[in-house]
Amino acid sequence: MNKTSRREALKSLLLAPLAAGLASATGCAAGGAVNWNELPREYSYGRTGAERQRDRKLFAETYFSEHELVAIAVLCDIILPSDHPNGGALDAGLPEFVEFIVKDRGNLKLPVRGGIAWLDSYAIGEFGADFANIGEAQRLVICDRIAWPDVEDPALQPGIRFFSLMRDLTLTGYYTTEQGFRDLGYQGNVANVWDGVPEQTLARHGLRYEPEWLEKCVDQSRRDIIASWDDDMNLTS
Amino acid sequence: MSAADPYDAIVVGSGAGGGMATWALARAGLRVALVEAGPWYDPADEAQRTQFRYPWESPRRGASTRLRPFGDFNACIGGWELDGEPFTTADDTDFMWWRARMLGGRTNHWGRISLRFGPLDFKRRDSDGLGDNWPIGYEDLKPWYDKVDKLVGVFGTNEGLPNDPDGFFLPPPKPRLHELYYIRSARRAGIPVYPSRLSILTKRINKERGVCVYCRQCSRACGLHADFSSSTVLIYPAVATGRVDVYSNTMVRKVDTGADGRATGVSCIDRENRRELRLNGRTVVLAASACSSARILLNSISARHASGLGNSSGHVGRYLHDSTGASRAAFLPELMDRDIYNEDGVGGMHVYTPWWLEDTQLDFARGYHLEIGGGMNMPSYGFGFAANQYKRFLGERVGGYGNGLRDDIRRFYGSRLSIACRGESVPQYGNYCELDPNVVDEWGIPALRFHYRWTEQEINQARHMQDTMEELLEAAGGVLLGDKPGPEREYGLTRPGEIIHEVGTTRMGDDPATSVTNRFGQLHDADNVFVADAGTFVSQADKNPTWTILALAWRTSEHIVEQMRQRNL
Known part of the structure; x- marks a missing residue:
């Protein structure tokens, strides 16, 4: 199965247990459609041949089963749901990011696979079906038990570890997308001329620049004038 | 010119030392072959650009890889593996060997921290009785530092400090918010703090290079050429003279010598087609990095140089030493719920603390400086890990799921202040690299085997670093993160090689029995072979080595030109 049809298949798998309440868990109760944005397959950002080759290999590798990918998608969606103006995990293509980064990191493979297996086993024990196939309310009961690292119940520790890992991957995956940048309000990564902390921010923090320090700093109105110095190392331009 | 005609100079390696040698020699009219093990590189080339990329342009969102250990967008292709x-380490010893494989070498990823060594740094034996003095002093190198400042460009301030000399500085940028917190805490603790000194153009220095646009991405190499990379500042102008041939993707195996023991050229291998190549030269300048240059010398065995070229003293590879390091971070509750604005600034800290306890009695030798980190960095892989761990300090519950996490992310964004210390170690004869008789690389060149152990001096220094960082972070109103490493972890002391300031393997000296080169980086054993990387350092100071590499390499190059003029070479 090629990648596109695999993704389509996963979407329909996500849609299948509608009756079990997944639609509302994915924040799509109204429309019923699973909102799963796709990530690009080709990247170009100054790669060497060896790097491109390695990435191609990673993309071609199938590690997770469809069942596992659905479990990942359901978890990502619970952690960062789509019922938000800036979109959620599925809008930001999280399942595909998690799939890629787990293959890329290598050392995440076992914790994620084993974590899903633990979660399924726990869900079967509690509610008689694996995690993706129990009801939304039942899923949240489980999440409430494993989403808090301060819980000391030894029997839940594998689940707590796994949920923390999935929360890390979901948040890192989301906040490194355009949606995440919008959600955070990130302003950087553009050419600009830094001229210090805004006045109102300084005031808010009760801080100010020491006048002697400020005197030494760059006069941005003269940044384009070619530097020259006198013999005593004083800048004269 | 045919390949058989000798070049005036063959420069091996294109980092700070090799770039400077190539530029200075070509500018003086010499015909130069520059041999670089990696590919040609220009950050302004769209096909190689990583600057101004967004994290989603990478499938791994900027996470590190083996080829880019400092992240997927880092400009430098290379790594510890x-x-x-391969390289090996002898039993019970430790060393991490970083190698860059590209034009410009590791100047493509370095922090641009550009500190002159001070008068005391050249004469440490005089002050603490350990190690050895350099054969030269600050006054010998000062004119070269001056020239480097003006040629390359460095911002900073003249503070009149005794061991952190003034320079021809461009003006520094204003501190960021977390740096203002650091300044306040340093004032409270009575520890000095000054504008940092980085080779980034806050002001134009010529018509060719651009001026900083404050994207904080010097580590991705600057397409405007507004930061110092060897390629950007030295190699392109050198190539423009028409007198330089660049042999990229070419590994030097050994220096070839004639019956008189002098160099005749170098033997190399073309990494792309695995063809052997010989270059003839009147002089050879090794600038492949301290350990790589030592390796080439050790592998240049001949009847006249039975233990390797330049190694009659047995000192090639000896006195290998790296900077010490330790770091700590804190959460600053006052920086919660910040105003969000663009505070990228330059690619590194705007403020720093140089060593301030020169005249204090301590239980370790030498000193260290403090580098300050924090701010509203661009998210990349790892952002959002342990997203709301700081809630613990507020008496709130850590963990959870759902849209509340978005509030946590924003609330704690940019609320971290970190300090990294970089210190001077005491060079040891017993810390060294040698050829491993059992291992070769894929080019058939014997691999290096490292022997390296820290001493009590460095471990005690790390303990002091931890106490200092704790004091400063607490004075900043911070809640310390993680545990303070104790003796069981050598106080968080970094591993040898980890700071990537390895130097000393071909140290300079006036006595051929205890040094490899003379004070001009010229081999005692072969007068037409020079070392222009940090191998010649007698001691590393707590300063970053690049500015001293540049000054020494320029001085060595002028010496070569002068000796050629006098027909001594």
Whole structure:
């Protein structure tokens, strides 16, 4: 199965247990459609041949089963749901990011696979079906038990570890997308001329620049004038 | 010119030392072959650009890889582990060997921290009785530092400090918010703090290079050429003279010598087609990095140089030493719920603390400086890990799921202040690299085997670093993160090689029995072979080595030109 049809298949798998309440868990109760944005397959950002080759290999590798990918998608969606103006995990293509980064990191493979297996086993024990196939309310009961690292119940520790890992991957995956940048309000990564902390921010923090320090700093109105110095190392331009 | 005609100079390696040698020699009219093990590189080339990329342009969102250990967008291709190029460490010793494989070498990823060594740094034996003095002093190198400042460009301030000399500085940028917190805490603790000194153009220095646009991405190399990379500042102008041939993707195996023991050229291998190549030269300048240059010399065995070229003293590879390091971070509750604005600034800290306890009695030798980190960095892989861990300090519950996490992310964004210390170690004869008789790389060149152990001096220094960082972070109103490493972890002391300031393997000296080169980087054993990387350092100071490499390499190059003029070479 090629990648596109695999993704389509996963979407329909996500849609299948509608009756079990997944639609509302994915924040799509109204429309019923699973909102799963796709990530690009080709990247170009100054790669060497060896790097491109390695990435191609990673993309071609199938590690997770469809069942596992659905479990990942359901978890990502619970952690960062789509019922938000800036979109959620599925809008930001999280399942595909998690799939890629787990293959890329290598050392995440076992914790994620084993974590899903633990979660399924726990869900079967509690509610008689694996995690993706129990009801939304039942899923949240489980999440409430494993989403808090301060819980000391030894029997839940594998689940707590796994949920923390999935929360890390979901948040890192989301906040490194355009949606995440919008959600955070990130302003950087553009050419600009830094001229210090805004006045109102300084005031808010009760801080100010020491006048002697400020005197030494760059006069941005003269940044384009070619530097020259006198013999005593004083800048004269 | 045919390949058989000798070049005036063959420069091996294109980092700070090799770039400077190539530029200075070509500018003086010499015909130069520049041999670089990696590919040609220009950050302004769209096909190689990583600057101004967004994290989603990478499938791994900027996470590190073996080829880019400092992240997927880092400009430098290289690392501590290279395919086909192993190294080994002797039993019970430790060393991490970083190698860059590209034009410009590791100047493509360095922090641009550009500190002159001070008068005391050249004469440490005089002050603490340990190690050895350099054969030269600050006054010998000062004119070269001056020239480097003006040629390359460095911002900073003249503070009249005794061991952190003034320079021809461009003006520094204003501190960021977390740096203002650091300044306040340093004032409270009575520890000095000054504008940092980085080779980034806050002001134009010529018509060719651009001026900083404050994207904080010097580590991705600047397409405007507004930061110092060897390629950007030295190699392109050198190539423009028309007198330089660049042999990229070419590994030097050994220096060839004639019956008189002098160099005749170098033997190399073309990494792309695995063809052997010989270059003839009147002089050879090794600038492949301290350990790589030592390796080439050790592998240049001949009847006249039975233990390797330049190694009659047995000192090639000896006195290998790296900077010490330790770091700590804190959460600053006052920086919660910040105003969000663009505070990228330059690619590194705007403020720093140089060593301030020169005249204090301590239980370790030498000193260290403090580098300050924090701010509203661009998210990349790892952002959002342990997203709301700081809630613990507020008496709130850590963990959870759902849209509340978005509030946590924003609330704690940019609320971290970190300090990294970089210190001077005491060079040891017993810390060294040598050829491993059992291992070769894929080019058939014997691999290096490292022997390296820290001493009590460095471990005690790390303990002091931890106490200092704790004091400063607490004075900043911070809640310390993680545990303070104790003796069981050598106080968080970094591993040898980890700071990537390894130097000393071909140290300079006036006595050929205890040094490899003379004070001009010229081999005692072969007068037409020079070392222009940090191998010649007698001691590393707590300063970053690049500015001293540049000053020494320029001085060595002028010496070569002068000796050629006098027909001594």
